[in-house]
Amino acid sequence: MAGEIEKKLHELGITLPTPMAPIANYVPFVRSGDLVFVSGQVPAVDGKIAVTGKVGDGLSIEQGQQAARLCFINVLVHLKTATGGDLDLVRQVVRLGGFIAAPAAFTQHAQVMNGASDLAVAVFGAAGRHARTTIGVPSLPADAAVEVDGIFRIA
Amino acid sequence: MAGEIEKKLHELGITLPTPMAPIANYVPFVRSGDLVFVSGQVPAVDGKIAVTGKVGDGLSIEQGQQAARLCFINVLVHLKTATGGDLDLVRQVVRLGGFIAAPAAFTQHAQVMNGASDLAVAVFGAAGRHARTTIGVPSLPADAAVEVDGIFRIA
Amino acid sequence: MAGEIEKKLHELGITLPTPMAPIANYVPFVRSGDLVFVSGQVPAVDGKIAVTGKVGDGLSIEQGQQAARLCFINVLVHLKTATGGDLDLVRQVVRLGGFIAAPAAFTQHAQVMNGASDLAVAVFGAAGRHARTTIGVPSLPADAAVEVDGIFRIA
Numbered sequence: 001m002a003g004e005i006e007k008k009l010h011e012l013g014i015t016l017p018t019p020m021a022p023i024a025n026y027v028p029f030v031r032s033g034d035l036v037f038v039s040g041q042v043p044a045v046d047g048k049i050a051v052t053g054k055v056g057d058g059l060s061i062e063q064g065q066q067a068a069r070l071c072f073i074n075v076l077v078h079l080k081t082a083t084g085g086d087l088d089l090v091r092q093v094v095r096l097g098g099f100i101a102a103p104a105a106f107t108q109h110a111q112v113m114n115g116a117s118d119l120a121v122a123v124f125g126a127a128g129r130h131a132r133t134t135i136g137v138p139s140l141p142a143d144a145a146v147e148v149d150g151i152f153r154i155a
Numbered sequence: 156m157a158g159e160i161e162k163k164l165h166e167l168g169i170t171l172p173t174p175m176a177p178i179a180n181y182v183p184f185v186r187s188g189d190l191v192f193v194s195g196q197v198p199a200v201d202g203k204i205a206v207t208g209k210v211g212d213g214l215s216i217e218q219g220q221q222a223a224r225l226c227f228i229n230v231l232v233h234l235k236t237a238t239g240g241d242l243d244l245v246r247q248v249v250r251l252g253g254f255i256a257a258p259a260a261f262t263q264h265a266q267v268m269n270g271a272s273d274l275a276v277a278v279f280g281a282a283g284r285h286a287r288t289t290i291g292v293p294s295l296p297a298d299a300a301v302e303v304d305g306i307f308r309i310a
Numbered sequence: 311m312a313g314e315i316e317k318k319l320h321e322l323g324i325t326l327p328t329p330m331a332p333i334a335n336y337v338p339f340v341r342s343g344d345l346v347f348v349s350g351q352v353p354a355v356d357g358k359i360a361v362t363g364k365v366g367d368g369l370s371i372e373q374g375q376q377a378a379r380l381c382f383i384n385v386l387v388h389l390k391t392a393t394g395g396d397l398d399l400v401r402q403v404v405r406l407g408g409f410i411a412a413p414a415a416f417t418q419h420a421q422v423m424n425g426a427s428d429l430a431v432a433v434f435g436a437a438g439r440h441a442r443t444t445i446g447v448p449s450l451p452a453d454a455a456v457e458v459d460g461i462f463r464i465a
Contacts (some may be wrong), residue, residue, distance in 0.1 A: 025427040026442040030404045032345065032463045035187065035403045040443030052443040054414065060249040087213075094185045095192045099445045102294055103414075104209065110179040117180040132181040133195035133304040135254045137292035139412055139446035141419040149443040153187045192340065223352075249340045250347045257449055259364065264370040264451040265334040287336040288350030288459045290409045291449035308342045 005087035008123050009076075016077050020047055028078035035094070036082045038151045042144035043070035052143040056106035059145055064100060068115030071148035072096075075116075076123070083154055092127050092153040093120050098134035099147040109134045116148045160242035163278050164231075175202055181232035188308050190249070191237045191307045197299035198225035207298040211261035214300055219255060220270030225249075225270035226303035229277070238309055247308040248275050248280050253289035255300040264289045271303045315397035319386075326387050330357055335452050338388035345404070346392045352454035353380035363452045364452040366416035369455055375408060375425030381458035382406075382426035386433070393464055402437050402463040409457040419444045422436050426458045429454035 002010070007115040009016065022039060029038045037039055043066075053063040055064035076087070098113035100106070113134040120128040130150075140147050156216065157165070168306075177183055177194060180275070184193045198206040210219035212271040252289040253268035255261070269291040285305075295302050312320070319326065332338055332349060339348045349401070353361040353376075365374035393399040408423035410416070423444040430438040440460075450457050 003256055022442075024424050024442075025337075025431055026406070027439045028441070030402060030439075030441045032402060032404050032461075033188075035345075037441040037461070038407075039441040040445070072289065092185060092187060094187050095194075096181070097443065099443075100415075101446075104256075104293045106294045107225040107298045109294070123215050129182045129185075131183070131185045131194040131304075132177075132179075133252065133254075133302070134296055135195070135292045135302060136256075137445045138293050138414040138448050139416045139419070141417065141444055143417045147443070147445060149441075151187075151192070188343075200400065220460040247340060247342060249342050250349075251336070259411075261449045262453045264449070269334050276335055284337045284340075285332075286338070286340045286347040286349040286459075287332075288407065288409075288457070289451055290350070290447045290457060291411075293448050306342075306347070 003086055003088040005123060012122060014073060016080060019077050019081055024130040029082045031082055034123055034153050036154055037149045038075050038078050040147045040149040041071045041074035042147055043067040044074055049142050049144050051145040053145055054100045055100055055112055055145055057103045061108055061111055064112035064146060065115030068113055068148060069119050071146050072116035072119050073149055075150050077153055089155040090152055091155055093124055093130040094151040094153055095131040096151045099137045101140045101145050102136045106136055109136055158241055158243040162279060167277060169228060170301035171235060174232050174236055175199055178262055184237045186237055189308050191309055193230050193233050193305045195302045195304040196226045196229035197302055198222040199229055204297050204299050206300040208300055210257045210267055210300055211256055212258045216266055219301060222273050222301040223268055223270030223303060226301050227274045230303055230305050234307055244310040245279060245307055246310055248279055248285040249306040249308055250286040252304045254292045256295045256300050257291045261291055264291055313396055313398040314432055315433060322432060324335060326390060329336060329391055330354055337394045344463050346464055348385050348388050348460045350457045350459040351384035352457055353377040354384060359452050359454050361455040362395045363455055365412045365422055365455055367413045371418055371421055372394055374422035377424030377456040378423055379429050379460060381456050382429050385458055385460050389462055399465040400462055401465055403440040404436055404461040404463050405441040407459045409447045410412050411450045411455050412446045416446055419446055
């Protein structure tokens with residue numbers, strides 16, 4: 001029987017893909033007590049990064065938001081593994097980190113990162129309201145346009 | 156009756172403003188157990204960002220330090236809400252993250268971030284001595300010159 | 311009698327230097343419960359930063375990896391202090407943050423950060439497998455090429 005969060009994902013038209021292995025010598029998440037630390041995720045779809053380049057220099061705000069949303073979907077993939085497959089065990093989205101590949105003149109990082117934050121709230125409701133730090137970066141691994149990591153409290 | 160930390164703030168000539176709402180879909184802090192995660196704060200005064208641009212390219216080290224200090228004051232605003240109004244319940248400034256908007260040739264990030272760190276120690280004494288990570292960034296939300304976030308342990 | 315981790319470091323030919331004081335008003339680590347937060351470390355050797363400049367613009371991937379490895383050695387130095395000198399008390403490398411000074415066109419951040427991650431796994435084995443967030447930055451304190459911070463769970 002699908003859990004509440006799985007139903008919500010279904011309503012949102014989101015199918016969580018198979019977890020993708022990290023591209024280097026680390027793991028997608030570590031649990032410590034009731035906190036789960038999820039590694040920085042890129043906007044990968046079917047093992048390929050779907051949104052590359054710089055937001056505000058070739059990519060629009062909307063493309064950046066879509067990238068942030070894809071990053072958060074990949075965060076969810078690993079969070080699901082961390083909860084033994086039951087996302088209903090997530091008690092709180094504690095903190096998201098948002099890294100936006102953008103030029104020095106860019107100023108709309110917050111709007112871009114909302115692509116991840118809005119999905120967090122759409123999926124988890126009140127428990128999805130999180131602390132957040134969003135910054136610009138010159139470049140990201142494999143030319144990803146956005147990277148998102150997260151800390152979660154689980155039951 | 157004012158608490159010890161409020162007295163210290165008064166001695167330092169600091170009045171904590173009314174909390175400013177985040178400029179996007181997230182919350183200013185999340186508590187998990189005895190840890191409080193405060194979202195990245197910009198150098199806002201009265202709802203406007205007081206220090207914009209790049210440190211080392213238009214802005215001096217001193218202006219950067221002032222920006223970092225303002226960021227930390229905004230961190231304190233939300234930390235006060237997190238403690239139900241009583242900053243004396245703060246047991247430890249655990250970690251500060253410092254993000255300095257600066258060009259590639261800039262090297263004095265540590266001095267800039269001291270604007271936040273020095274205030275943390277001035278306000279909280281020994282409990283204000285924190286772990287810290289400071290980096291340069293090409294750009295920050297709304298052209299802020301500095302952004303600071305924090306993790307705190309509270310009673 | 312040397313502990314297991316000290317033996318492993320010896321096998322790897324690594325001698326942990328004397329802890330270097332932070333270059334500003336903060337401390338190298340803070341413990342909160344069973345978590346230790348280690349401040350961002352630069353590739354310093356004998357008190358001087360051994361690898362400066364930008365990876366992918368003057369510095370090779372290999373030089374960047376060596377810088378990341380040196381950063382993690384400095385993380386270990388402070389982690390040893392945090393455990394009262396007994397690194398065998400480290401239960402888990404929870405999360406590493408990797409900051410690679412690099413130009414906008416750089417894409418191989420993950421390979422660079424492996425210089426730190428590979429050492430974490432070589433030293434701690436299964437407990438060394440960590441969550442990780444790696445990003446590019448335009449500049450770092452004192453022109454360091456790489457900076458690494460960490461969160462650890464200890465006994």
